[in-house]
Amino acid sequence: MPDLFVGVDLGGTNIKAGLVSTAGEVLHRHRIPTRSELGPEGVVQRIAEAVRACIREAERRGGAVRGVGVGSPGTIDLGSGVILFSPNMPGWRDIPLRSMAEKALGVPCRIANDANVAALGEQWVGAGRGARSLVLLTLGTGIGGGIVTNGRIWEGATGVAGEIGHMCINPDGPACGCGSRGCLEAYASATAMVRRLREAMEQGAQSALAARAADLTARDIHEAALAGDAVARANVEATGRYLGVGVSNILHILNPEVVAFSGGVTAAGDMLMGPCLEEVRRRTLEASRAGVRICFSQLPEDAGVIGAARYVMLD
Amino acid sequence: MPDLFVGVDLGGTNIKAGLVSTAGEVLHRHRIPTRSELGPEGVVQRIAEAVRACIREAERRGGAVRGVGVGSPGTIDLGSGVILFSPNMPGWRDIPLRSMAEKALGVPCRIANDANVAALGEQWVGAGRGARSLVLLTLGTGIGGGIVTNGRIWEGATGVAGEIGHMCINPDGPACGCGSRGCLEAYASATAMVRRLREAMEQGAQSALAARAADLTARDIHEAALAGDAVARANVEATGRYLGVGVSNILHILNPEVVAFSGGVTAAGDMLMGPCLEEVRRRTLEASRAGVRICFSQLPEDAGVIGAARYVMLD
Numbered sequence: 001m002p003d004l005f006v007g008v009d010l011g012g013t014n015i016k017a018g019l020v021s022t023a024g025e026v027l028h029r030h031r032i033p034t035r036s037e038l039g040p041e042g043v044v045q046r047i048a049e050a051v052r053a054c055i056r057e058a059e060r061r062g063g064a065v066r067g068v069g070v071g072s073p074g075t076i077d078l079g080s081g082v083i084l085f086s087p088n089m090p091g092w093r094d095i096p097l098r099s100m101a102e103k104a105l106g107v108p109c110r111i112a113n114d115a116n117v118a119a120l121g122e123q124w125v126g127a128g129r130g131a132r133s134l135v136l137l138t139l140g141t142g143i144g145g146g147i148v149t150n151g152r153i154w155e156g157a158t159g160v161a162g163e164i165g166h167m168c169i170n171p172d173g174p175a176c177g178c179g180s181r182g183c184l185e186a187y188a189s190a191t192a193m194v195r196r197l198r199e200a201m202e203q204g205a206q207s208a209l210a211a212r213a214a215d216l217t218a219r220d221i222h223e224a225a226l227a228g229d230a231v232a233r234a235n236v237e238a239t240g241r242y243l244g245v246g247v248s249n250i251l252h253i254l255n256p257e258v259v260a261f262s263g264g265v266t267a268a269g270d271m272l273m274g275p276c277l278e279e280v281r282r283r284t285l286e287a288s289r290a291g292v293r294i295c296f297s298q299l300p301e302d303a304g305v306i307g308a309a310r311y312v313m314l315d
Numbered sequence: 316m317p318d319l320f321v322g323v324d325l326g327g328t329n330i331k332a333g334l335v336s337t338a339g340e341v342l343h344r345h346r347i348p349t350r351s352e353l354g355p356e357g358v359v360q361r362i363a364e365a366v367r368a369c370i371r372e373a374e375r376r377g378g379a380v381r382g383v384g385v386g387s388p389g390t391i392d393l394g395s396g397v398i399l400f401s402p403n404m405p406g407w408r409d410i411p412l413r414s415m416a417e418k419a420l421g422v423p424c425r426i427a428n429d430a431n432v433a434a435l436g437e438q439w440v441g442a443g444r445g446a447r448s449l450v451l452l453t454l455g456t457g458i459g460g461g462i463v464t465n466g467r468i469w470e471g472a473t474g475v476a477g478e479i480g481h482m483c484i485n486p487d488g489p490a491c492g493c494g495s496r497g498c499l500e501a502y503a504s505a506t507a508m509v510r511r512l513r514e515a516m517e518q519g520a521q522s523a524l525a526a527r528a529a530d531l532t533a534r535d536i537h538e539a540a541l542a543g544d545a546v547a548r549a550n551v552e553a554t555g556r557y558l559g560v561g562v563s564n565i566l567h568i569l570n571p572e573v574v575a576f577s578g579g580v581t582a583a584g585d586m587l588m589g590p591c592l593e594e595v596r597r598r599t600l601e602a603s604r605a606g607v608r609i610c611f612s613q614l615p616e617d618a619g620v621i622g623a624a625r626y627v628m629l630d
Contacts, residue, residue: 075602133472147568154464156570157448160602163567168560168598170485180563180598245483248495252478253462253568255471283483283495287390287475 004063005313006054006107007121008047008070009114009304012036012088015043017050018302019057019065020309024125026302028057036088040095048104055107067315068101068109069308071117078159081111110312114304116153116162119146121307122260126299131257135250136297137164139243139265142177143185147254152314165189169245187242190218190265197221197235207231222268233271240272244279251280251288262297269296319378320628321369321422322436323362323385324429324619327351327403330358332365333617334372334380335624339440341617343372351403355410363419370422382630383416383424384623386432393474396426425627429619431468431477434461436622437575441614446572450565451612452479454558454580457492458500462569467629480504484560502557505533505580512536512550522546537583548586555587559594566595566603577612584611 002021009016011034019028030053034043051068058065074086081098101109119136128134132151138144143165147154154161165185166178173182174192186192194216201210208229209216224232247259265272273296280289297303317336324331326349334343345368349358366383373380389401396413416424434451443449447466453459458480462469469476480500481493488497489507501507509531516525523544524531539547562574580587588611595604612618 131472145568149464149469154469154569157446157572157607158570158602158605160600161568161570163570163600163603166567166600166603167564168484171557171560178600242486245486249482249564250568252481253460253476253565254469255473255476255478257472285475285478285481285493287473288478288481290473292472 002063003066004058005309006051006065006068007117007305007307007309008051008068009308010034010047010070010072011114012073015047015050016305017047017054018305018309019054020306022313024306024310026305027061028054029305030054036090039091040089043089044097044100044104047101051105065107067312068105068107069117069310069312070097070101070109070111071114071304071308071311072097072111073114076111076113076159078112078155081109083111108312108315110315112153112155112308112311113146113159113162115144116146116155117307117311118262118303119148119162119307120153120310121299121303121305122262122297123148123151123258124310125306126303127260127293127295127297128258131293133254133256134258134260135164135254135256136260136262137243137246138263139189139261140263141189141191143189149256153311164246164250167246167249169242169249184242184246188239188246188265193218193221193235193239193265196238197232200231200235205231218265219267222271225268225271236268236271237275239265239268240275241279243272244276245283247276247294248280248283251284251292255288256292258293258295260295260297262300262303266296317378318381319373320624321366321380321383322432322620322622322624323366323383324623325349325362325385325387326429327388330362330365331620332362332369333620333624334369335621337628339621339625341621342376343369344620345369351405354406358404359412359415359419362416366420380422382627383420383422384432384625384627385412385416385424385426386429386619386623386626387412387426388429391426391428391474393427393470396424398426423627423630425630427468427470427623427626428461428474428477430459431461431470432622432626433577433618434463434477434622435468435625436614436618436620437577437612438463438466438573439625440621441618442575442608442610442612443573446608448569448571449573449575450479450569450571451575451577452558452561453578454504454576455578456504456506458504462571464571468626479561479565482561482564484557484564499557499561503554503561503580508533508536508550508554508580511553512547515546515550520546533580534582537586540583540586551583551586552590554580554583555590556594558587559591560598562591562609563595563598566599566607570603571607573608573610575610575612577615577618581611
């Protein structure tokens with residue numbers, strides 16, 4: 001009877017659960033809306049529903065689910081599995097998610113940070129397959145991250161390691177949502193791209209994006225750049241260079257085998273990666289960049305689910 | 316018969332060896348000039364001489380030396396114990412220090428980076444006593460560092476983790492010796508302090524240090540600041556603030572329990588630490604700085620020796 005595990009990627013919009021083998025294959029997927037308006041108790045019931053669908057599938061295959069891992073946004077007390085606070089989930093404060101889930105499911109559960117488990121999934125069977133250390137940067141509305149060393153998440157003293165988006169790359173740079181200035185997130189997130197493009201247009205830059213300045217997205221900027229808009233292209237390339245400064249810092253500090261990017265901003269592909277790699281070459285000591293792989297996620301859909309399953313597997 | 320270990324701190328000027336107990340006490344010290352002009356073979360003989368003095372002391376105490384750890388400057392191939400390159404030791408290229416030392420001494424030897432083993436010593440019985448994670452910044456002519464997680468050095472994929480001095484905190488900042496710009500080392504090392512003070516005087520700032528601008532040191536700047544020189548005081552305080560930006564980045568990325576500073580620049584004491592802590596408070600997410608200890612080294616003389624002994628002890 002093969003040992004199987006369930007990984008859950010708890011998002012503000014969807015709950016993604018997956019049945020994962022000890023080889024890192026996703027054997028079955030179950031995805032339902034989170035419906036965070038139901039509050040913590042209601043959402044835990046929905047997590048349990050999605051996990052039970054995976055457990056039934058495990059039984060159908062003659063296997064047994066040995067543990068459930070949940071990757072959750074927010075600040076988590078790792079020892080107790082309590083979600084202290086989650087900004088995207090209304091009413092989530094001091095929610096004992098682990099004990100609630102264990103009671104509902106009768107299976108050992110572990111809760112960890114969503115970006116951290118995504119990094120673990122990438123290291124295990126994604127962009128870091130074969131490597132023991134990886135740093136993941138999630139490039140979306142904000143910038144998050146996760147650090148894997150020796151094949152395990154480095155969660156830090158209080159569980160909040162990997163806040164790579166709040167690495168300052170210019171003390172006098174643009175204001176960041178965190179209250180500081182010049183954070184990587186204030187330069188290389190989707191939000192920062194849109195802000196810089198608007199500022200450029202306000203200062204008179206001529207862009208085809210002027211018509212929809214009000215509800216601009218990072219994707220719009222990339223598409224305009226592909227269509228030949230010079231202002232948009234300069235924006236994407238600058239984003240890549242800022243990212244390169246951040247990656248160079250990660251290489252100097254952590255010397256990982258792999259640095260991977262995931263999230264919406266990565267849709268810009270080579271137009272982002274080219275300037276990023278150039279900046280890394282310019283700024284990084286040869287010994288710190290030799291042999292390092294810098295690349296996009298190879299599990300854009302499944303890293304969270306696989307990593308959450310791996311997390312409980314390693315426990 | 317108690318198990319004892321020898322730690323060696325190999326510097327460009329002196330070889331410091333110490334007999335270290337499993338409780339982290341230094342039972343005996345032996346210090347001799349390195350005489351790097353003798354070349355690698357000659358220096359290894361001198362290391363062996365210093366270690367033998369410690370072994371004799373161990374025997375006198377009825378103990379036995381179970382291993383020798385050496386903290387060395389330069390780039391080291393950790394698996395083989397070969398020093399690939401050491402900038403401060405003329406002719407040191409591809410030197411198999413570990414096998415040379417084992418042959419000379421007949422005891423298991425391990426070689427590691429000097430700043431890394433100093434971090435391990437601090438974590439074990441210095442500024443990080445009781446903590447499992449610590450980041451050390453060595454503030455001297457340059458800025459080095461070491462990272463300890465789970466009570467062990469995080470050496471990185473190729474052994475060069477902890478190059479904290481080359482964290483960029485301003486892409487357009489002053490040129491750094493590494494070829495990049497705006498590295499922490501270009502802001503908060505002794506060299507950077509002297510450069511900024513000279514620049515301020517060239518731009519017309521009135522300082523008592525004008526008389527000895529030619530051979531100025533960081534210590535001169537601190538002493539002038541204590542004596543009431545406003546330009547010198549502003550220089551030390553700015554150094555503290557830059558250091559605070561770097562520490563904030565370390566807290567966000569690594570979330571360690573302790574950040575410690577060692578090296579000559581720390582002589583500036585509170586005048587440096589005050590602005591540093593203020594900058595950390597301003598810039599760091601509450602969750603990333605809660606409970607973190609930021610302080611000076613508690614083993615300014617012995618961290619390298621104790622950490623080198625601990626390194627071989629953990630092997």
